[in-house]
Amino acid sequence: MTEQAAAVVDETTVAADLVTQLEYDRYTHEDPVPDWRPAKPFAAMVGALLLQELEDASDGWLHRTLDADPELAANLGFEPDNPPSRSAISRAWSGRLAELCSTIETSARQIRQLAAERGSPIGGPYETNASEEPTGSSKRTVNRLLRRKARDLLDELQTVVLPAFELDRPDDLVYDDEELLTLEACLGVTGTAANGGAETYGDFVNPDPALDDPFYEDGPSGETPLEAIKDLSPTDIAKMVNQGAARVLTRAKPRLEFETPVMLSIDITYVAFYGEREELVRVQGAPEDKSYDWCYKFATANVVGDNVHFAAGMLPVGHADYHDSDAYPGKDKSYRVGDVVRRLVDHVNDVCRIRIRRLYADREFYATDVFSTLEQREIFYVIPARRDDRVKRFIARMNEDVDGNKQVTVKHDNAVYGPVKHGGTKSSTETTLVSLPPDEDRKEPQVFATNLDVNDEIGLDRRWAKKQINRYSRRGGIETAYSKIKEFAPWTTSTNFSIRLFHFGFAVLLYDLWLLVDFLVQTLIDVVEVRTKPRVTAPRFRAFLRREVSALL
Incomplete structure (x- = not known):
């Protein structure tokens, strides 16, 4: 069974599909029940018990699964409307298939190991459909x-x-x-x-x-x-870490309740560096709000779902030797945030096999190259705008109600300029600016860049725009995630x-x-x-x- 599975299992294979692709005829001579006695097909029972063992499931779960999925039952060799009962499954383990129990258990263990090595969800400990744990949050x-x-x-x-x-x-x-x-x-x-x-x-x-x-x-x-x-080179380390994250994610996906496509958050983590910087080229200046002067920078991509924030990949940032800096114009060969986004998005799409719906990032990613990258990949984004002179003028011209209170204001076709990969030093692209008025949490207006379809013509449009931009707050868990990673x-x-x-x-x-x-x-x-x-x-x-x-x- 393990040899057959080795030719089938890949990162997309699930246990129910696998057991229907294996041949069990070589075990039929172990059947102690004579041919003339009515009984469930022996090979089908072997496949069913292998499925149960792969899923670490109960006899009741196996019966319910076969009863609810006639196609699976038929593919195993049972009559679609007459799968084995719970008691029949229990008796098979202790009676009819007792001589094969160790073979089935050993094969299941080897197949689970094989699945883990290939990134398959088979046998992942995150499946709960096989569990009969009592509910309640005591x-x-x-x-x-x-x-x-x-x-x-x-x-x-x-x-x-x-x-x-x-x-x-x-x-x-x-x-x-x-x-x-x-x-x-x-x-x-x-x-x-x-x-x-x-x-x-x-x-x-x-x-x-x-x-x-x-x-x-x-x-x-x-x-x-x-x-x-x-x-090890930084590129090799990042590749191994990201492969590990992708494999864990593949094993977890059956139980993680992501939107489809998912939301992705990309941010920079700062790890303090204390001591003499000397010629350490990868040590960079820390942001002004930090208590330290120098730091290392790491970019992390987090899949954001209704019930989980999951780190799907990471990259080192801050030095040209592991970014495609020669593809950028100008003399500055340091990292470009667009390339960080490009590599992390492609990792989540291609390696983790998760399609991205919307991307959130912090103000450091407000850049022409980032906007161009996401437009090319048809990904929506929400990114805080930098407070340059143009954004400040936009805030000053925000719409107001009759009482002089600032209203949600949208500016379409806002041009931004900067270096773009395989482009010029002052390439341009367009984005939409959305300014949210102050509220109990914010003392001054906040401006975001987005390519979402938003407007400010009527009250309904403004409320919709505010709701869409406020989903950016779902990054809140991500901000604390980086401090937890350091722990x-x-x-x-x-x-x-x-x-x-x-x-x-x-x-x-x-x-x-x-x-x-x-x-x-x-x-x-x-x-x-x-x-x-x-x-x-x-x-x-x-x-x-x-x-x-x-x-x-």
Whole structure:
């Protein structure tokens, strides 16, 4: 069964489709029921029980699934209107197919592993249709589900995330890549630096080591993963992190309630740099509102749904050697925000296989190249406008009501100028400006650039325009997301940018696993809602992950 599955499984394969494509005739000689006795087809029962095992489902779930889907039942070999009952399924495990139970269980385990390696949703721990957990949001229920599902996600870290990373290392290895990456996860959840975290990792793996063992630390020293990481290029690191994020997302999609197409939020995360900058070309000046002068910059793309914010990809920004700077005009070869948007949007579209409906970004992305990129890809956008002289004049001319109160004002065909990839230094494009009047949350008007179809002719148009632009506030959870990502990153003083980038990228993946645990708990207790405060806090999730880290080995 595993050999057959290997020829079928890809990132789009689901368990119900897979089991109908496998042949089970080679097992029919195991059937103890004589041909003359009436019984369900033996091969069909093998396929059905394999489906049940792949989905980690109950006997009742399998019966309900076959009863509700006559086509699936027929494809397996049952009569469409007469699938096996719940009791028949239970008896098959203990009686008729007892000799094949271990074969089915082993095949299911191998196929789940294969599916995880190929990014298939088969066997993902996020499926809840197989669950018969009681509903209700009692603290006891939440705690029980959290403990069980946190363990499931540790398996996902091992089978889905870690295989996305390939470290360039010599042949004479003492520790393999998986152990170095497990140490990285330990560093992230404990918030420790390389050497101190390695000692903590050794305590988890073997609290009572043999002192005469030359490797009695029971784990690699902190310098070992640093040596493996620091020679990786920023491009390679970003590619591996994004592949890991895409694989987790593929496994999660069956239960994540995104709009179709989705909303995407792109923002810049600033990681403080303290110390002498010297010739560190990737260290950049921090924004004025930060408490530090220098920082590293990372761009992160988040899929925004009604019930989850999910980090789908990340990129380093701020240096020309991993952006297509030669395609831009002029002498400035630093990064261009349009290229950041282009690469992240294409990653979500092409790698994550998610079609984007609308993009939100902060003021740094108010640029001609960004607007041109999104227009070419037919993506709607809402981006705060920079307060240049033209925008200030637009605010001064906002519409007012009879009492002199400012009204929602729309300006179509507003020209913006700037460098565009494969274009000139002063290329132009057009966008629509929408200015929202002050309210209880804002002391002054806010202006946004958009390509949405909005107007200000009548009151209904103005209310509609305000509603569309105010959806930008759904980015609120994203703003706090970046501070949470940093909580999953190891502490380091290294000036090597690859090490900094690797730590941040791996933290993004741990952050995603935390979001999914929180979402799964909400789903299993039938209380899925937009929550500004998670049911499972990040420190608590890190504590669970920390306690279970030895299970990854």
